[in-house]
Amino acid sequence: MPRFLNTWTGEFEWHNDPKLTTYAVLSHVWRDPNNGGEQSYGDVRRIQATVQNSRPSVSDTAPSNKDRRQGGSVFSHPELSDKIKGFCKVARDAGFQLAWNDACCIDKTSSAELSEAINSMYEWYRLSDMCYVYLPDVPDGDRPQDPKSKFRESRWHERGWTLQELIAPERVEFLTQSWRFLGTKMGLATTLEQRTGIDFAILTGRAALDSVSVARRMSWAAERHTTRVEDQAYSLLGIFGIHMSPIYGEGGNAFRRLQEEIVRTIPDQSIFAWGDSFTMRSLATRGHDRFDERSPGLLASSPHPFKDSSDITLVTPSHLATSLRLERSSEDVPTMHCIFTPNGVRMRLLCLPLVGAQHALEAFREVEIGSTCAECRRLGHADTLAFLQCQNRLGHLIALPLCRSREEGGSKHGLYIRTHGQCSDKWHRSYRTVALPKETLVVLLQQVRPAVVEVSLLRYDAHPPIPKSLRSNVVHANLDLWSGYGLRNQLVFDIAPHSIYSLKAQGFVPSPLRVARSDRAIFLTTTLTFNGASRSRRAPPAIELGLSLTEVESWDTKACFSIKGVNVTDLGSDDSLCINPFAPDTARHASTSGLSNVGDHSGGRISVFDRFAHRRRTIVHSEYAVHSDGDWEKDPRGCMVRLLRVALEHPFASPAGRYTSNLLFSIELSEEHRYTSLIESGPDGFLSENDGDGCGDRTSVYEQDNGVPSLPSPRAPAGDGDVRYATEESVEGLRHENNALRAQIAALSSQHALEMQDMDRKMSAMLARLDALTGS
Incomplete structure (x- = not known):
C-alpha cells in the first residue's frame, strides 16, 4: 500500500492497489547527509502541518484555482526541497496527479513499512506509468551517445538501488540537472547496454528477466555500490523475485541469505559460477594470471565476485549429458537440490575424479616456490571436477574444482571449492572455476568417467572483518x-x-x-x-x-x-x-x-x-x-x-x-x-x-x-565398516608403536636440551659483555 504525493496539493494520499493507480516514480541518487541529504517523510509532514496551520479557516484549506495553477501552497513553502518540487512539477506537467519518491513517501521510522517497501520496491517501479531519472551531474545539451559523455559518467549508473529502477519500469525518461528531457530507456538502449552490461532485449522488454542466467544478472550489480552493506542484497530482491525480511545490522550475511533463497527458488546452478576461471585448453596447460578472493566456499560474499560472470549461460540436462557421453542422456543428470546444514551444503553433482588422469592433476599444479601461506598449508590440491549446468560464451562447460583439507578426515564443513598452484603470503595464484573446452573433455573422458556423487561443500568462508x-x-x-x-x-x-x-x-x-x-x-x-x-x-x-x-x-x-x-x-x-x-x-x-x-x-x-x-x-x-x-x-x-x-x-x-x-x-x-x-x-x-x-x-x-618431524597418525579402524575388538596381536603392535613414539620424543627432548645448553652459554657470555660495558 504505497503512499503517494499529490502533485497539485503536495499532500500525501494512500492508494491500496498500485495496479489500479496511475502514477509516476522518481529514480535518483540520494544526496549525502553532509550536503543536506534528502527530506524524509517526517520532514515533509512537518512542512504540510505548518502550511495547514497557517491557513486562516477551514473553508480555505482547499487550494484555490490559482493555487492549483501554482502547484498547491505546500510547493510554495521555502523549506520544501527543490528535488521534490522539480519532480512534482515535471510529473504534473505530464498530467500525473500522483507521484512516488522513495525518500519521502516511505516512513522509515516504521520497521514494518520499511520491510514492505523493500520487498515491494521492484513491483512499485514495474507498475508505474512513468519513471523519471533525475541526473544532477549531467548538464543540459549532453549527448549520451558520446563515449565521454557526462551521462555515461553519472553516479546514477554506479548505485545499487538504481539497477532495478532501470530494469523494472516499462517507460523511463532521463532528465538533466535542470529537469530537461535527455532521452528514454528505449531510445538509449544501446548506450545503456554498453554502460551497464544489461542486455538490449531486457531493456527494451523483448526478453524476460528469468531468461538470463543468475550469474549474468549478478554481474550487472558487481560494480555497483550501496551506502549500507545489507542493501547489496536488498536492492536485488526484485531482480530475482525473492522476498525476505531485511535485518539491518547483519552485514554481509544479507547477501548470503539472498543466495540461499535464490538456490531454493531458482533452478540455476550458474549462481555457483563466480570468481576467476581457468580455461584448461590442454592437459599440459600450466598456471594462469588471474587472482580471486581466496574464498573456497560455495556462496559469494558480495556481488563483486560475479564481475566476470556476464557470459555464463545455462545448458539443458540433455546437452550436459551428451557432452559428458552419458549413456542414459538427461536421466543421469541430477536435478538441483541443495540442503543447507551447519556442516556444509549437501547436493548431488556430476563429478569427474582425476585420480586416473595424472596429466590433468599435473595441469592443476605448479611447483610451490618459497613459503606457502597458512591457507594452502591446510588445503590439498583439487582431485575432482564437479560439473555445473552452465557454460561460457565459447561453449566451454564450467566445473568446480573440489579439494579436501590435508588434515585427517577433511573439513567438517564440507569440501573446498578451489585449487591453487604457486603461492606465498602475499602472492597467490588460484582459481575457483574451470572452463573445459570440447577437445579437453575428449581426452579426459578417455581416461576417467563421470558419476553422480552426493557431496558436502563448504557453505562460505567467513573471513575476519578488516579492523x-x-x-x-x-x-x-x-x-x-x-x-x-x-x-x-x-x-x-x-x-x-x-x-x-x-x-x-x-x-x-x-x-x-x-x-x-x-x-x-x-x-x-x-x-x-x-x-x-x-x-x-x-x-x-x-x-x-x-x-x-x-x-x-x-x-x-x-x-x-x-x-x-x-x-x-x-x-x-x-x-x-x-x-x-x-x-x-x-x-x-x-x-x-x-x-x-x-x-x-x-x-x-x-x-x-x-x-x-x-x-x-x-x-x-x-x-x-x-x-x-x-x-x-x-x-x-x-x-x-x-x-x-x-x-x-x-x-x-x-x-x-x-x-x-x-x-x-x-x-x-x-x-x-x-x-x-x-x-x-x-x-x-x-x-x-x-x-x-x-x-x-x-x-x-x-x-x-x-x-619438525610429525608424529604418526593413529591407526584407522578396520575397513568394510567392521568394528573389531583389539586382539592380543594388535595390542602388542600398539605397544611397540607406543614405545617407538616414546623413543622418538626422548630423542627430540635430548636434542632440544643440547640446543638449550648451547643457547644458555651464548646468553651468559653476552650478559657478561653487557655488564662489562655497563660498568665501564
Whole structure:
C-alpha cells in the first residue's frame, strides 16, 4: 500500500492497489547527509502541518484555482526541497496527479513499512506509468551517445538501488540537472547496454528477466555500490523475485541469505559460477594470471565476485549429458537440490575424479616456490571436477574444482571449492572455476568417467572483518614522504602516547624516538627498558625496536621493522625478509627464520605500501612473539611469550594544540601467555599437529613444515565398516608403536636440551659483555 504525493496539493494520499493507480516514480541518487541529504517523510509532514496551520479557516484549506495553477501552497513553502518540487512539477506537467519518491513517501521510522517497501520496491517501479531519472551531474545539451559523455559518467549508473529502477519500469525518461528531457530507456538502449552490461532485449522488454542466467544478472550489480552493506542484497530482491525480511545490522550475511533463497527458488546452478576461471585448453596447460578472493566456499560474499560472470549461460540436462557421453542422456543428470546444514551444503553433482588422469592433476599444479601461506598449508590440491549446468560464451562447460583439507578426515564443513598452484603470503595464484573446452573433455573422458556423487561443500568462508584502523579513511590525507620540496624534513615522528601509558603498565619505558634521515630513507629507533619492581621471570635488559622507510619506484615505500635484544618469532604476514638497516655493515644479515638471537639484529619482513595506504590510520604494522626466559623446555605444549605489535600510524583525533606529530610509532606489548601456533590452525579453528612447535624448537613458524618431524597418525579402524575388538596381536603392535613414539620424543627432548645448553652459554657470555660495558 504505497503512499503517494499529490502533485497539485503536495499532500500525501494512500492508494491500496498500485495496479489500479496511475502514477509516476522518481529514480535518483540520494544526496549525502553532509550536503543536506534528502527530506524524509517526517520532514515533509512537518512542512504540510505548518502550511495547514497557517491557513486562516477551514473553508480555505482547499487550494484555490490559482493555487492549483501554482502547484498547491505546500510547493510554495521555502523549506520544501527543490528535488521534490522539480519532480512534482515535471510529473504534473505530464498530467500525473500522483507521484512516488522513495525518500519521502516511505516512513522509515516504521520497521514494518520499511520491510514492505523493500520487498515491494521492484513491483512499485514495474507498475508505474512513468519513471523519471533525475541526473544532477549531467548538464543540459549532453549527448549520451558520446563515449565521454557526462551521462555515461553519472553516479546514477554506479548505485545499487538504481539497477532495478532501470530494469523494472516499462517507460523511463532521463532528465538533466535542470529537469530537461535527455532521452528514454528505449531510445538509449544501446548506450545503456554498453554502460551497464544489461542486455538490449531486457531493456527494451523483448526478453524476460528469468531468461538470463543468475550469474549474468549478478554481474550487472558487481560494480555497483550501496551506502549500507545489507542493501547489496536488498536492492536485488526484485531482480530475482525473492522476498525476505531485511535485518539491518547483519552485514554481509544479507547477501548470503539472498543466495540461499535464490538456490531454493531458482533452478540455476550458474549462481555457483563466480570468481576467476581457468580455461584448461590442454592437459599440459600450466598456471594462469588471474587472482580471486581466496574464498573456497560455495556462496559469494558480495556481488563483486560475479564481475566476470556476464557470459555464463545455462545448458539443458540433455546437452550436459551428451557432452559428458552419458549413456542414459538427461536421466543421469541430477536435478538441483541443495540442503543447507551447519556442516556444509549437501547436493548431488556430476563429478569427474582425476585420480586416473595424472596429466590433468599435473595441469592443476605448479611447483610451490618459497613459503606457502597458512591457507594452502591446510588445503590439498583439487582431485575432482564437479560439473555445473552452465557454460561460457565459447561453449566451454564450467566445473568446480573440489579439494579436501590435508588434515585427517577433511573439513567438517564440507569440501573446498578451489585449487591453487604457486603461492606465498602475499602472492597467490588460484582459481575457483574451470572452463573445459570440447577437445579437453575428449581426452579426459578417455581416461576417467563421470558419476553422480552426493557431496558436502563448504557453505562460505567467513573471513575476519578488516579492523577499522586498516580501512581507508578520507580523514587521513595522503602523505608525500618523498617529496622533492623538502616536505619530508617537516614530518614529525614520535612514539604514540597511548603506547607510553600501556608500556608503563607492563613495566617498560621507551626512550625518546630517534629519527635519522637520508635522501631516500627514514630510520626510526627506540629502546624499551624494563624497570618493573618484581621479576617473576628474568626480563631482557633492553629491547631495541627500529623501522626503516625506503623510497621505491612509483611513489611506493618499503617498510621494514627490526628488533634487537630478544628472541622473537615473526608472526607477520608479509612475504619477504629484509636486511636490518641499523646494524653495522659487518653484522648485517637476512634472517631465514624470523628468529633473532640475543645480541643480534633481526631481519624483519618487507612491507611495500603506496601513498594511498596513508589514508588508513595504521599505515604499516607487524607482529611478533617475544620469548621469555623460563621453563618452556619442560613443557612441550608451548612456551611463555609476550605478543608484540609495532606499527606506523596517524594520531588519534585530539584537541587542537595538544599533539602535533604527523606520524606515530605505536608499540603494544601483552602480558606473558603460553604460546601455541595459531598460524597452523585448521579450517575449523582447531590446532594442527604442529601446535607449539614454533616455540619448542625456537624456529620460525615458517620452517615448521620442513624442520619438525610429525608424529604418526593413529591407526584407522578396520575397513568394510567392521568394528573389531583389539586382539592380543594388535595390542602388542600398539605397544611397540607406543614405545617407538616414546623413543622418538626422548630423542627430540635430548636434542632440544643440547640446543638449550648451547643457547644458555651464548646468553651468559653476552650478559657478561653487557655488564662489562655497563660498568665501564
